[in-house]
Amino acid sequence: MLGNFFLRKRMNFLAYFGLLIIIAFVAGVITEYDPVKGFTSIPKAIVWGFTNFYPNVESFEKLPDILQKIRETLLVSVAATVTGGAFAFLFAIFGAHTTRFNVFLGVISRGIAIVFRNIDFSAWAMILLFSFGQNVMTGYFALFFGSFGFLTRAFMETIDEVSGGPVEALKATGAGYFSIVFKSVVPSTMPQMISWVLFAIETNIRQATLVGILTGTGIGFAFDLYYKSLNYHAASLVVVVIVIAILLIEWLSNYVRRVIL
Amino acid sequence: MKALLEVRRVSKKYGNGSTALSDVSFSIQEGEFVSIIGPSGAGKSTLLRCINRMIEVSSGEVVFQNVNVTKLGKKQLKQVRRTIGMIFQHYNLVNRLSVIENVLHGRLGYKSTLAGMLGLYNEEEKKKAVEILAMLGLQDQIYKRADQLSGGQKQRVGIARALVQEPKLLLCDEPIASLDPNASKTIMDYLKTISTTLGITVLVNLHQVDVALKYSDRIIGVNKGRIIYDGVPREMTSDMIHNIYGSETGDLLFDLGGENAG
Numbered sequence A: 001m002l003g004n005f006f007l008r009k010r011m012n013f014l015a016y017f018g019l020l021i022i023i024a025f026v027a028g029v030i031t032e033y034d035p036v037k038g039f040t041s042i043p044k045a046i047v048w049g050f051t052n053f054y055p056n057v058e059s060f061e062k063l064p065d066i067l068q069k070i071r072e073t074l075l076v077s078v079a080a081t082v083t084g085g086a087f088a089f090l091f092a093i094f095g096a097h098t099t100r101f102n103v104f105l106g107v108i109s110r111g112i113a114i115v116f117r118n119i120d121f122s123a124w125a126m127i128l129l130f131s132f133g134q135n136v137m138t139g140y141f142a143l144f145f146g147s148f149g150f151l152t153r154a155f156m157e158t159i160d161e162v163s164g165g166p167v168e169a170l171k172a173t174g175a176g177y178f179s180i181v182f183k184s185v186v187p188s189t190m191p192q193m194i195s196w197v198l199f200a201i202e203t204n205i206r207q208a209t210l211v212g213i214l215t216g217t218g219i220g221f222a223f224d225l226y227y228k229s230l231n232y233h234a235a236s237l238v239v240v241v242i243v244i245a246i247l248l249i250e251w252l253s254n255y256v257r258r259v260i261l
Numbered sequence B: 001m002k003a004l005l006e007v008r009r010v011s012k013k014y015g016n017g018s019t020a021l022s023d024v025s026f027s028i029q030e031g032e033f034v035s036i037i038g039p040s041g042a043g044k045s046t047l048l049r050c051i052n053r054m055i056e057v058s059s060g061e062v063v064f065q066n067v068n069v070t071k072l073g074k075k076q077l078k079q080v081r082r083t084i085g086m087i088f089q090h091y092n093l094v095n096r097l098s099v100i101e102n103v104l105h106g107r108l109g110y111k112s113t114l115a116g117m118l119g120l121y122n123e124e125e126k127k128k129a130v131e132i133l134a135m136l137g138l139q140d141q142i143y144k145r146a147d148q149l150s151g152g153q154k155q156r157v158g159i160a161r162a163l164v165q166e167p168k169l170l171l172c173d174e175p176i177a178s179l180d181p182n183a184s185k186t187i188m189d190y191l192k193t194i195s196t197t198l199g200i201t202v203l204v205n206l207h208q209v210d211v212a213l214k215y216s217d218r219i220i221g222v223n224k225g226r227i228i229y230d231g232v233p234r235e236m237t238s239d240m241i242h243n244i245y246g247s248e249t250g251d252l253l254f255d256l257g258g259e260n261a262g
């Protein structure tokens, strides 16, 4: 009996593993991807990077331009995340089990959040390109929708996790809905919510670069421009600036987190 | 003495089909200290929450101060709730707020929407809160954050929050289940004092039989959603305790002897 049980487990594992290998092989054949060639091209790519893709003295002339672009990207990311967070807060209050005052409304807000969360930033950017064109608003809304969906989910879980007890207690005292939200849900969840917003800002800055390439705005546009005009030195400077900006933001948000938590 | 609370033929069936209470009836006189005992899952928490309608009954009625609570609209329900204090096993404080803020939450039931949202409490309410904290031995913790307190202190803040409501009845759901023996004794002593000196009726869920026997005027024994004992501690027998806790509980971890001999 017991021997059979473990034998079956092992057979199952082998079957899944074999299936995985077959799928990978078939996919490779269909796409004509040669794994050997793929891996052997890595060293070549590294060599190319070291010989071409580094900032030189001339590229630093572009620095003021690049800095202005990254400022634009940073501001758009922060603005999109913060406004997305404000809307997410409302939807999370309506959707969280602890604080929803109507089951129907709760299901609706959860549904909306799920839709927004499962459409990726880049997909939003493409969709919005049609309505806004290559415009800074396109980038803003793409980031806004993405972070709205993500933060609604995060906020809902924070509310249900942290404020169940206090909400029950205040309900039992006869407190009204708004008193309960402002006196127990807000103070008990605020630090975690701020932490989520900071996290969303960090990811949004990374996404903004990509979205910028699509929408022709901000730092993504600068990179795209230099890269396509074969100015690899300036393009690499853009990458360096992005990395420094992201590190700075991460350091800053970790500092804020330490203070508030 | 008149009945402060009457529970009449209350049953509760949860959505998933499990029956938590079947046909429960009892009444409580003003000033009484009553314990509800029973194994976990017996329906004690459900019973307590049916009284202030944190859980809706499936059938039957709850009459509090001659008002049928089960029939009330939202607004009147809130007015009834503010005259009933509730104390929880896990204290249910807002951890990041100070002790005094947590205590003043007990006044929110008396506030308009705006005053409640902004937390506008008057001087009298603040003075009352401080007085109650002093009575519970927390005069030095007033400005501390709730999460910096010990379990016993947190529970006293919970009691203070309930008392500042100026309640007629205190509902306590396993108030000492998360506390060590010393803190447990302190809390039970305070609850007893509140009942005798302030004349507030206390209804407390417990799973420690010895504590219930020591502190209560009356004990209600619950098993599988039914009341199977309702009487004074003096008449409690060890057979009855076995019935309440179910036969599979071979020998219970305490002895009835000393307590009930006299």
Ligand SMILES: Nc1ncnc2c1ncn2[C@@H]1O[C@H](COP(=O)(O)OP(=O)(O)O)[C@@H](O)[C@H]1O
Pocket (backbone or CB within 6 Å): B014, B015, B016, B018, B019, B020, B038, B039, B040, B041, B042, B043, B044, B045, B046, B047
């Ligand atoms: N929200 C709920 N949904 C479904 N069943 C529940 C719920 N709460 C409690 N129950 C069930 O009702 C019964 C009584 O639970 P409870 O009142 O918590 O008992 P006690 O407080 O005595 O431990 C248990 O069988 C429990 O599983």
Ligand SMILES: [Mg+2]
Pocket (backbone or CB within 6 Å): B044, B045, B046, B174
């Ligand atoms: Mg319980």
